[in-house]
Amino acid sequence: MFDSLNIKFEKIVRSIRGKAVISESDLEQTMREIRIALLEADVALSVVKQFIDSVKEKVLGKEVLKSVKADQMIIKLVQDELIKILGSENQPLKILSSSLTKILFCGLQGSGKTTSVAKLAKHLSKISKKKIILGSVDIYRPAAQEQLKVLAEQVGVEFFNHNLNNPVNIVHELIKYSESNLADVVLLDTAGRQVIDSKLMSELVEIEKKFQPHETLLVADALTGQDAANVAKSFSEAIKISGSILTRIDGDSRGGAALSIKTITNAPIKFIGVGEKIENFELFYPERIAQRILGMGDIVSLVEKASENIDQEEMETLAKKLEKGNFDLSDFSKQLKQMSKMGGVSGIMSMLPGVSKAQKMMAENKISEKLINHQVAIIESMTKEERSDPNLIKASRKIRISKGSGTRVQDVNKLLKQFLQSQKMMKRMKSMGKGGMPKDIMQTMQGNFPRNFN
Numbered sequence: 001m002f003d004s005l006n007i008k009f010e011k012i013v014r015s016i017r018g019k020a021v022i023s024e025s026d027l028e029q030t031m032r033e034i035r036i037a038l039l040e041a042d043v044a045l046s047v048v049k050q051f052i053d054s055v056k057e058k059v060l061g062k063e064v065l066k067s068v069k070a071d072q073m074i075i076k077l078v079q080d081e082l083i084k085i086l087g088s089e090n091q092p093l094k095i096l097s098s099s100l101t102k103i104l105f106c107g108l109q110g111s112g113k114t115t116s117v118a119k120l121a122k123h124l125s126k127i128s129k130k131k132i133i134l135g136s137v138d139i140y141r142p143a144a145q146e147q148l149k150v151l152a153e154q155v156g157v158e159f160f161n162h163n164l165n166n167p168v169n170i171v172h173e174l175i176k177y178s179e180s181n182l183a184d185v186v187l188l189d190t191a192g193r194q195v196i197d198s199k200l201m202s203e204l205v206e207i208e209k210k211f212q213p214h215e216t217l218l219v220a221d222a223l224t225g226q227d228a229a230n231v232a233k234s235f236s237e238a239i240k241i242s243g244s245i246l247t248r249i250d251g252d253s254r255g256g257a258a259l260s261i262k263t264i265t266n267a268p269i270k271f272i273g274v275g276e277k278i279e280n281f282e283l284f285y286p287e288r289i290a291q292r293i294l295g296m297g298d299i300v301s302l303v304e305k306a307s308e309n310i311d312q313e314e315m316e317t318l319a320k321k322l323e324k325g326n327f328d329l330s331d332f333s334k335q336l337k338q339m340s341k342m343g344g345v346s347g348i349m350s351m352l353p354g355v356s357k358a359q360k361m362m363a364e365n366k367i368s369e370k371l372i373n374h375q376v377a378i379i380e381s382m383t384k385e386e387r388s389d390p391n392l393i394k395a396s397r398k399i400r401i402s403k404g405s406g407t408r409v410q411d412v413n414k415l416l417k418q419f420l421q422s423q424k425m426m427k428r429m430k431s432m433g434k435g436g437m438p439k440d441i442m443q444t445m446q447g448n449f450p451r452n453f454n
Contacts, residue, residue, distance in 0.1 A: 002255035002293055008037040010295035013075055022070040031056060034078070042225030042256030047085060047263045055081050079290055085259055086286035091243060091268040094214050095130070100178055101185045104211055106204055106239070107219035108231055109192030112247035112273055114144065116219045117189045118151035119273065119281035120245075125157060130184035135160040135174040137167035137207060138191040148189055155278060158183075167191075167203060171210045188213070196231065201238040208239045215242045217270065222249040222257045229260035236265040246284070247273035258289065329387040332419050333379040336372050377405040378415050390416055 012033050016022060031052055038048045058077050095101050103120070107113040114136075121132050134152045138144035145161075152159035160177055164170045171188070178186040188211060193200045208216065218241045220228040228246075235241060244261055249272045262268055269284040314334060321327055379387060381404035386392050393401070398412045405412075 002041075002258070002289075005037060005041045005255045005293055006295055008033075008040070009293050012037065013078075013294055016071045016074060019071050022074065027056070027059060027074070030074070038259065041254040041259065044226050044229045044256070044260040044264060047229075047260045050263065051081055051085060054084075075294070079294055082259075082290035082293060083286045085263050086289055087262045087268040087284070088286055090283055090285050091270055093270065094242070095124075095128075095185065096214065100175070100183060101215075102175070102211055102213045103185065103187050103215045103217065104190065104208060104213035105188065105217050105219055106190050106235055106241075107192055108196075108221075109141070109194055111192065111219045111221045113192055113219040114138075114148055114189050115151065115276075115278075116217075116245050116247060116271075116273060116281075117148065117187050118155050119278055120217075120271065121152070121157045121187055122155045122278050123271075123281055124185060125155065131182065132157040132185045132187065133160055133174075133178050133181070133183045134158070134187050134189070135170070135178075136189040137170045138189060139165050139167065139170075140191050144189075144191070151278070167207055168210050171207055175211070196234045201234075204235075204239055213242075216240060217242065218244040218265070218267075220244055220246055220257060220261060222246045222255075222272075223251055225254060225256035226260060228257035229264045232261045232265045236267065241265050241267045243267050243270035245269075245271045245273065250274040250280070255293065327423055329379050329382065329390060329419060330384075332422060333376055333387075335422075336376050336379075340372055374405070374407055374411065375415050375418075378402075378407055378412055381405040390419065 012030060015033075016026065016030055019026070034055075035048060035052050038051065039045070043051075055074075055077055058081075059074060062073075093103070105113055105117050117134060121134060124130055124132055134148055134157060136145050136148045149159045149161070158181075160174050162170055162173060164173065167190075174186065174188065188207075190204060190207060191200070216239060218232055218235050220232055222228060224231075232241070232244065244265065244267060246258055246261070246269055249258065258269065258272075269286075272282050272284050274280045274282055318327070318331055318334070321331060378401060381401045382393070386397065386401075393412075393416065398409050402409045402412050
């Protein structure tokens with residue numbers, strides 16, 4: 001997420017950090033580099049200008065350059081301004097406690113709108129016991145109704161079936177059905193278009209008028225950069241947008257959409273889609289994203305992901321096995337699977353401080369999700385005895401395991417070597433005192449991953 005912007009901002013921060021004196025020319029150079037970084041990230045020009053002007057005004061107005069800790073104050077002002085344009089703080093959804101909550105979705109075709117409806121339904125089901133109904137007024141796209149119906153079944157919520165062909169009539173019947181069935185929340189998907197057109201907007205205005213939503217969420221594709229901001233502007237001029245959902249943000253190395261959309265719509269980003277799976281859906285926290293952009297990491301999100309995805313009982317069992325020195329390949333496989341649940345190696349690394357160093361390490365060691373999947377396949381191709389005692393795995397067994405997992409014998413050898421290194425790391429972590437742990441673990445991880453796994 002925002003890899004390119006991370007690297008550039010880390011470089012800018014390093015260039016001023018630790019300077020005893022910062023001159024006006026140093027400030028101008030820093031602002032110039034920030035401007036270029038934001039423009040290359042495809043941030044809207046008006047947002048870039050507002051950002052630069054605001055930081056400069058605060059630096060000069062507070063006489064920061066004359067301060068003893070000018071470097072730290074400038075970095076803090078840049079961080080504060082990033083948080084501001086991202087939305088200041090997470091804005092929760094407006095969910096009514098005693099009556100039907102209506103949430104409307106809008107956006108262009110292909111933005112991930114229909115999937116986002118299901119993802120939000122899953123999120124709401126997870127945090128509450130609300131009865132949720134999904135509905136769609138997309139009468140144009142073939143199989144649009146069927147797609148949402150299938151997603152509703154996957155998530156475990158109800159779908160409103162109908163054979164109507166008028167969007168406004170569908171809205172009327174959906175509300176009536178939801179109220180009579182004592183639903184708490186109804187999520188309404190609307191038709192998307194390839195481009196903004198007057199027919200789309202006029203229909204959307206009619207739907208909004210009939211539905212009277214408590215929340216109207218614009219779904220935008222983060223990969224489209226500044227175009228996402230332009231789309232947001234068009235929708236916000238037609239209807240009242242209360243928030244946005246940015247999809248495919250895991251593939252967005254630039255960050256232009258995220259840094260532009262809030263300022264342009266004056267509505268906060270509420271959620272982000274961080275993968276294709278239904279569960280790849282997160283609340284948007286401006287402060288945490290700003291920290292990631294500046295290379296400060298996002299340890300809070302990492303801890304939250306760990307608590308959500310790591311089985312506490314399994315961890316306690318593993319801890320006991322570690323105490324007895326019984327860490328085996330089955331435990332190693334569980335660790336790899338838990339890592340995938342947390343977003344894989346790249347997802348975890350992106351939340352650690354010094355993201356550019358983490359990226360360099362991953363590039364040097366060719367770490368990928370494909371590698372982890374292959375490693376799990378190798379372990380699952382072993383017998384229970386082999387997983388408990390890797391010393392049993394000689395040449396003939398390695399050939400059998402490689403054939404069973406669709407890999408090479410060299411890959412089996414590399415995995416066994418990695419496992420031995422992990423065993424050593426576990427013993428070191430157990431006996432390690434305070435201080436020096438991040439460096440220790442990082443070095444061990446670097447040695448843990450094979451270099452040429454094809």
